[in-house]
Amino acid sequence: MSKLPMSKLVVRDLQRSFGGVQAVGGVSFTLRSGDLLALIGPNGAGKSTCFNLLNGQLRPDSGSVRLDGTELVGLPPRRIWALGVGRTFQITATFASMTVAENVQMVLLSRARRLFGLWRPAALQFREPALALLERVGMAAQADRPCGVLAYGDVKRVELAMALASEPTVLLMDEPTAGMAPAERLALMELTAELVRERGLAVLFTEHDMDAVFGHATRVLVLDRGRLIAEGSPDQVRADPRVQSVYLGGEA
Amino acid sequence: MKHRHPTASPLAKVLRPAALFAAVSVSFCIAANPAMAQSAPQPAKPPVTFSGAPVRVGEINSYTGLPAFTIPYRQGWQLALEEINAQGGVIGCCELQVVSRDDAGKPDDAVRVAQELVTNEAVDVLAGTYFSHIGLAVADFAARNKVPFVAAEPLTDAITWSKGNRYTFRLRPSTYMQAAMLVEEAAKLPAKRWATVAPNYEYGQSAVAWFKQLLKEKRPDVEFVAEQWPVQGKLEAGPTVQALAAAKPDAIFNVTFGADLAKFVREGEGRGLFRNRKIVSLLTGEPEYLEPMKDEAPEGWIVTGYPWEQIDTPAHKAFVAAYTARFKESPKAGSIVGYITMKAVAAAITKAKSANAEPIVDALAGLTIDSPVGPVTFRASDHQATMGAYVGTTTLKDGRGTMKDWHYADGANYLPPDDAARKMRPAE
Amino acid sequence: MSFLLVQALSGLATAATLFLVSSGLTIVFGVTRIVNFAHGSFYMVGAYAGWSLIERFGGTPAGFWGSVTAAALAMGVLGAAMEIGLLRRLYRSPELFQLLGTFGVVLVVQDLTAWAWGPEDLLGRRAPGLKGSIDILDQPFPLYDLVLIGLGPLVLGLLWLLFNRTRWGTLVRAATQDREMASALGVDPARLFTGVLFLGCALAGLGGALQVPREAVTLQMDMAIVVEAFVVVVVGGMGSLAGAFLASLLIGQLQAFGILVFPQITLVLVFLFMAVVLVLRPHGLLGRAEEVPPTAPATVTVPLSTGGHTGSWALALLALLAAVPLVAGDYALILLTEVVILALFAASLHLLIGLGGLVSFGHAAWFGLGAYGSALLVKHMGAPMPLALAGAPVLAGLGALVAGWFCVRRSGLYFAMLTLAFAQIAWSIAFQWYAVTGGDNGILGVWPSSWAAGKAAYYWLTLALCGGTLWLLRRAAFAPFGYALRAGRDSGLRAESVGIDVRRFQWMAFVLAGSAAGLAGGLYAFAKGSVFPTLLAVPQSVDALVMVLMGGIQTVAGPLAGAVVFHLLKSEVMSLTDWWRLVLGLIIVALVLVFPRGIVGFLSGLRSSFVRRRA
Known part of the structure; x- marks a missing residue:
């Protein structure tokens, strides 16, 4: 790589405890545009807490998260979102009473600050761009189905479309392929990698499926009991003895 | 035992018992308790034939909200209605018909029901109501729609004074009158330190206000040392009794009634509140309140009430005999009010010789009728009837509460003069 | 001293x-998540049953306490019967339907x-x-009061033993914390729930029967106690026994000493206390955070559909009306x-419940505030009707703006009880000022201007204003605002x-709903010619809830149908x-069992299955 990619998200010494138990202790890393950074670790290692700290759902006890130099700690999730940090959830969270297209339209409306409209039907606004985004994640055919009745993997793809709708520069994906069939996983990870290349996105994702991690991530972070124990390219991490002991000793 | 999945059970299985239950309970209730069926009673066909068109009275009361008080009232007017029609109806030609409705204890429902009676049932006169606010709502409706309204039971002074109107008349002695009757007795007591306890709404507040004002006029030396305002129906008996006792009054003026009164009496006895104290109490001598307390009815309280078994005028004896024969129970204060209300309505129609509103209103103003409690006049000045109340002392006899040393306080003696009363009413 | x-x-x-x-109420809620409105009824019937038994057998101490126990057990059996006959069929319905059923x-x-x-009050025998x-x-x-004082901690202790030292209690606690887990443990939830209802209702019955020596048994006991019990449960923290105990102690002392300091404020003291507690502590004194708000609607909801021809149907209906x-x-x-006014009132509540998932127990506050706003403008400022009507939504909206700011910071039943507290405060102001x-x-004499005095003229005016507002509400529901609320x-x-x-959307919705309810209230005031505190009272709020739930919360037309059916039914049956x-x-019970999605939900279900069959 000739051009040095820009540092998008700089995380320094993030800490958070729950009732004396340290969930995240001193995590630091940097996410650059074009990164597809995987955050892995055994169950309970603090991955989800880490995500919630990054997008403002939880407040860290100490530490800093900077996006292009702007401090994010202390901001509510919707402000962090407005600054360009998109997110998908581990347990799917969509608007179940709306159609697939409407879910995406909501994000577009929010992006355009048109949510306080009391007159024009929401369903008629931003429909075309929403369909385009759904097309991109392969959900266009189901655009008018209620989100509440979709298969799990489909919801994940809708979530991705919703995350993309706000044109984020950073995307946080909490287990994006959980509950999907292997072929679907592959497709979703390839799609994500494509988006990273196309748009210069910076993606941080957690994943249990090691094929997804080692097949697609540009770099890997390994978290154990709230601390980063390894960081590097997939090959480096795979070879790291500490990672092996955590995974073999912890989850085997 | 295996549990069926809830949603698996067929619809019919759910519905059948519910429908059966509904049908059985409704028909059973109505069959078991004919007095509760709402349509006007079907008296034994009077031997009288009527030559004119019937005159219709629309009757509204809180039958489901306060059945303990309103059902004796209903029986009272039912008896009167039967007597009236047996004696040839009104104006000597026409049957008096009553259409009765429940107001659910809500003024807005009462107004709707009044409208229904006037437009759909074509009633010529409205009567009834128990709660003051409902009485006021119907009175306002009556004035606007120019329908005569005889308010039977609401006690508020406003209905004949500050919010009085041409079309509304009230039978029962008002809060002011009853307070004035009791003040007469209270002033004779040596007590100087008084405490009051009254439900926290207009009735309680105006009763206490009048009592204080009138007593101070007669006895400038008294002072009021404590007041308690429990929520109607939610008297915290222990703390209230204790708080009253702490003020060490010589006497107490009580306005609470019903379940609150029973609680107050029990707790007061238990905590010695009434020892060596005089209690002056509004309405407590009415059988509605004394009877449920059985042998725990308070003794020696100075009260207004209705000692029905001791009133031995021929007219009253006849009323008691007819009432007990007809309903197999003793009359309550509500019964006599209901009875006189219907008699007054009939008398007004007969005097007016018309079923039209304006003549009936004119007839009601100044109308005097003979009632079981004596002559009652609807004053032309403020439309308040001069029906009085019985003032006496509570006592226990044969294990139940009653009154002794009572006398009939004629309402006419406890009303302000016509001029003063007229001034309190809004200009017409 | x-x-x-x-x-x-x-x-x-x-x-x-x-x-x-309240311990019974909190146990039932903790496990089944049912807001058991009928809890007070078990208290009342417990008192009546206790009275009958005590009159017959209560001459001796053994007879007395036996009678009290028997009354409590009888209420337990009735409670279990209600669970089997009614509630069990509703666990899969939207949770609010259980409220409607109870x-x-x-x-x-x-x-x-x-x-x-x-009908008469019954004064029972004293405890021998x-x-x-x-x-x-x-x-x-009084000696008996001393016994009662001892009984409170005794029952708390026994319940503690039951929940901590028996297998059944452990299972109930597990179910309280995680309903899914309980069924994973191989517990038959149906039987567990029956048992819990038995226990909860027996406690209510015990409370009722124990009142016999203290006070007359009356037909008003049920409503008097149930609201207070809810206050205790919410102040203590839902599902927390210790919280209920603590809250009972505090409220008991508050009432004992409150009447010394402010004898005039007894009406509202408890509700002020609850409002303060809820503003300061989101989950009551000892409550835990709920992962899912207790009154969240069913997880899978059908999308609102504008319906192809709704506009033309609505116009046709309007023309017909x-x-x-x-x-x-x-x-x-x-x-x-x-009916038209109540339809607007119900639709305004539906905006909160159906779109926002915010169940208000105090919506009458805004209806009443609107009514009083109009009446006060007429009475004190001699305002003409149009101005007074315009004032109604403004006053109600302002009230909702203030109350809403606090309320939307709470969720689920805490939100509901906070709205109730505000409504009770508004009610007591109307009642006492x-x-x-x-x-x-x-306030009397609030009659329409002469041009609208005719019944038909006023009807047309009401139809125009309510129809217009309903149309605006409908537009808002399908506009981004309504979608954001649903989101x-x-x-x-x-x-x-x-x-x-x-929160901001919920707050806006609260104000919008309050204003619309206020307009309905203003129109109601002129329709009736008078306003009374009953317009802000609990039964009025309950009526609104019943109308919304009857019609079905998942369609915009639901509350309208609910208002029509409920009001006509009530006035005709009355x-x-x-x-x-x-x-x-x-x-209502039959409706809940047969149409668990409300009347309109049922009809649209019928239509779609019909369409599917033809397709």
Whole structure:
């Protein structure tokens, strides 16, 4: 790589405890545009807490998260979102009473600050761009189905479309392929990698499926009991003895 | 035992018992308790034939909200209605018909029901109501729609004074009158330190206000040392009794009634509140309140009430005999009010010789009728009837509460003069 | 000093009763998540049953306490019967439907009790051996109250043993914490729930039967206790026994000493206390955060659909309604005017419940505030009707703006109870501020201007204003605003993470709903010619809830259908029989069982299955 990619998200010494138990202790890393950074670790290692700290759902006890130099700690999730940090959830969270297209339209409306409209039907606004985004994640055919009745993997793809709708520069994906069939996983990870290349996105994702991690991530972070124990390219991490002991000793 | 999945059970299985239950309970209730069926009673066909068109009275009361008080009232007017029609109806030609409705204890429902009676049932006169606010709502409706309204039971002074109107008349002695009757007795007591306890709404507040004002006029030396305002129906008996006792009054003026009164009496006895104290109490001598307390009815309280078994005028004896024969129970204060209300309505129609509103209103103003409690006049000045109340002392006899040393306080003696009363009413 | 001690003891005796009743409520809620409106009915029937038994057997201490126990057990059996016969069929319905079902039970029980025991207050026998009082520091104190004071902690202790030392109790606790887990443990949840209802209702019955020696048994006992029990449960923290105990103690003392300091404020003291507690502590004194708000609607909801021809249907209906005065009489017009007003009232509540997932127990506050706003403008400023009507939504909206700011910071039942607290505060102001509001005697003479005085003219005016507002509300529901509100309801997490300030939308919705309800209230005031505090009281709020739930919360047309059916049903049944509560209650129970999605939900279900069959 000739051009040095820009540092998008700089995380320094993030800490958070729950009732004396340290969930995240001193995590630091940097996410650059074009990164597809995987955050892995055994169950309970603090991955989800880490995500919630990054997008403002939880407040860290100490530490800093900077996006292009702007401090994010202390901001509510919707402000962090407005600054360009998109997110998908581990347990799917969509608007179940709306159609697939409407879910995406909501994000577009929010992006355009048109949510306080009391007159024009929401369903008629931003429909075309929403369909385009759904097309991109392969959900266009189901655009008018209620989100509440979709298969799990489909919801994940809708979530991705919703995350993309706000044109984020950073995307946080909490287990994006959980509950999907292997072929679907592959497709979703390839799609994500494509988006990273196309748009210069910076993606941080957690994943249990090691094929997804080692097949697609540009770099890997390994978290154990709230601390980063390894960081590097997939090959480096795979070879790291500490990672092996955590995974073999912890989850085997 | 295996549990069926809830949603698996067929619809019919759910519905059948519910429908059966509904049908059985409704028909059973109505069959078991004919007095509760709402349509006007079907008296034994009077031997009288009527030559004119019937005159219709629309009757509204809180039958489901306060059945303990309103059902004796209903029986009272039912008896009167039967007597009236047996004696040839009104104006000597026409049957008096009553259409009765429940107001659910809500003024807005009462107004709707009044409208229904006037437009759909074509009633010529409205009567009834128990709660003051409902009485006021119907009175306002009556004035606007120019329908005569005889308010039977609401006690508020406003209905004949500050919010009085041409079309509304009230039978029962008002809060002011009853307070004035009791003040007469209270002033004779040596007590100087008084405490009051009254439900926290207009009735309680105006009763206490009048009592204080009138007593101070007669006895400038008294002072009021404590007041308690429990929520109607939610008297915290222990703390209230204790708080009253702490003020060490010589006497107490009580306005609470019903379940609150029973609680107050029990707790007061238990905590010695009434020892060596005089209690002056509004309405407590009415059988509605004394009877449920059985042998725990308070003794020696100075009260207004209705000692029905001791009133031995021929007219009253006849009323008691007819009432007990007809309903197999003793009359309550509500019964006599209901009875006189219907008699007054009939008398007004007969005097007016018309079923039209304006003549009936004119007839009601100044109308005097003979009632079981004596002559009652609807004053032309403020439309308040001069029906009085019985003032006496509570006592226990044969294990139940009653009154002794009572006398009939004629309402006419406890009303302000016509001029003063007229001034309190809004200009017409 | 001795006086204060005895006053505190009196407060403890009050607290004991409150605790018995509210512990049952909190247990039932904790496990089943059912907001059991009928809990007070079990208290009342427990008192009646206790009275009958004590009259017969209560001459000896053994007979007395046996009677009390038997009454409690009988209520337990009735509670279990209600679970099997009604609630069990509703666990899969939207949770609010259980509330509606138990409300039906309340109505039925009121009439059946009146029928069985008669209308008169019943004063029972005193507890044998405990009739007198003892002197505590020279102040006489009833012996029986001392026993009650002891009984509170005793029951708390027994319940603690039950929940911590028995297998059944452990399972119940597991189910309280995680309903899914309980079924994973191989527990039959149906039987567990039956048992819990038995226990909860037996406690209510025990509380009722224990009142017999203290006070007369009346038909008003149910509503009087149930609201207070809810206050205790919410102040203590839902599902927390210790919280209920603590809250009972506090409220008992508050009432004992409150009447010394502010004898005039007794009406609202408890509700002020609850409001303060909820503002300071989101989950009550000892409550835990709920992962899922207890009154969240069913997880899978059908999307709102604009329906292809809704517009033309609505216009046709409007034209039809506008033509009614040509054929109908005055009374029919008045009834229809009320229906139209109530439809707007119900639709405004639906905005909160159906779109926002915010269940308000105090929506009457805004209806009443609007009515009072109009009436006060007429009475005190001589305003003409149009100005007074314009003032109604403004005053109500301002009230909702203030209250809403606090309320939307709470969720689920805490939100509901906070709205109730505000409504009760508004009610007590209307009830007590004689100089301005006329107190319980209300404000009279609020009649329309002469041009609208005719029944038909006023009907048309109402139809135009309500129709217009309903149309605006409908537009708002399908506009981005309504979608944002639903987004917050469907997934607050997701909504916040895509830039939707959920609270702000809820607050706006609260104000919008309050204003619309206020307009309905203003129109109601002129329709009736008078306003009274009953317009802001709990039954008015309950009516609104019943209308919304009856119609179905998942469609915009639901509340309209609910208002029509409920109001016509009530007014017709009321004029037919004194037992209208029984009939209405049974109809509500039947509706809940047959149409668990409401009337409109049922009809659209029918239509779609019909369409599917033809396709």
